Amino acid sequence: QKEVEQNSGPLSVPEGAIASLNCTYSDRGSQSFFWYRQYSGKSPELIMFIYSNGDKEDGRFTAQLNKASQYVSLLIRDSQPSDSATYLCAVDDYKLSFGAGTTVTVRA
């Protein structure tokens, strides 16, 4: 079983819509969770992290964490063409364990 799994993509959403990305993890003891954005040919860029159950909002991005169900999600509101990228979920256990990523395409 993979440590971190993300919903398979690609995910195509119209401009202005909400993109919803999901991630599950296997280690119940995991404490910190990260979302990175990676444009094609570039390195991962940190969007936000979350470590408490519930929601955390940063601009158009909202991360949601449910430790009992072992999932973390990312919502992108008012999606823009510039949000088209691969989104990586990562779980921190002194090292980052990444999912394979979900590719999002925002249609103008």
Add this chain to the structure above:
Amino acid sequence: DAGVTQSPTHLIKTRGQHVTLRCSPISGHKSVSWYQQVLGQGPQFIFQYYEKEERGRGNFPDRFSARQFPNYSSELNVNALLLGDSALYLCASSTLSGGTDTQYFGPGTRLTVL
């Protein structure tokens, strides 16, 4: 402030050769981690160093080695290159000062093994 820097940007080697990749962390960061990312996958952890000591090692063969210098910069060495070592090699730095350890990535080194 400058972010994480890596050199070289691109590298082409042939099978059996050796390669050295370099990384300079964000100023004030004492921890450096190395990741390998092959096309279509998420980054895979190779090493983490903190204060010049190896803090963790991923599931990679002994052909992979690393070290951290007194100025906190780091080198990743790969011996006896295989075609499967072709990947984007990412360096990330963090403070490891307690609490949530946020890692920031450099631009990466694209290694192609022919």
